[in-house]
Amino acid sequence: MKDIIQALAATGDEIYAKICEVLEVDGENKTANLRPLDGTADILDAYLVTDDANGSMYLEPAKGSLVCVVFISKQIACVVNPSELKQFRIKIKNVEFQMDQDGFLLKKESETLKKLMGDLIKEIRMMKFTTNTGSTIQLVNDPQFSLIEDRFKKFLKD
Template sequence: MSLDKLKQTINELIKGNIPIQTVWVTVSEVDWEERTMTAVGIDDEVEFFDVLLGLGSVDLKPKIGSDCLIGIIENQSTSSFILTANELEEIDVVVEECQLNINKGFLLKKENETLAKLMSDLLKEIQKMKFTTNTGSTILLVNKPQFLEIENRFKDFLKTD
């Protein structure tokens, strides 16, 4: 099923025109590039292929071996998508030109700018600051080591891509 057809079907689901079934499954394989997974039903061991990891704006990457709840449209296993998972490796949210990605750190991006790059640039400029006093300009930022420590903390916390 194409993404456009699936979105149209989801809209019909919301209106209550199409029945949806939910099934608990265990993840056996994840293809993050294609945004699909393969899973096996917990109760009946039925295998589900090409389960969508999202509908284009919020994608969930479940951990292999984790339990997930999937939705099946019109009782057709070829029209299934993830609803939730008990263990995730990554979450990717895209809203127009903005992106939030969580995976061993945080990526907050708007168009070509990231929060990590902005913070790094700000801290570098703070470390270059000089002030004119009544005896001339300052030549040394006394608390530069603290700014370097803060910069490293941001690098550990935020991702650049």
């Protein structure tokens, strides 16, 4: 897509924009079908992201929301500035941040914040200490750690 944009920029085609309603989103192909508010023909397969493989910002608009669509040429359109999001994601090399109605994902390589916090709480709950009379066998505030762990599970996603 990046190469297409660069090639089209050299053609001198005029770039213009329209406001549209989102009819449907194809999350796999990262495109959307749109209905312009000016009554012109529907726009099919408008791009939601330009270069997803190499790091990008992905804004998935909610169905029925309004978006601004920028035409790079008469055949190629890109969605910008959605009025309502279903998902937001930003990737920079091997680091990813994602947000949707289910929570947040913060990931670096194969490590996620949720897994890291879960492992930390698990190890805290299994801590043992040596005292003058022997080792402790029960974490007195274990129920509080369990509640905190549940809160993280609801806040963060895999």
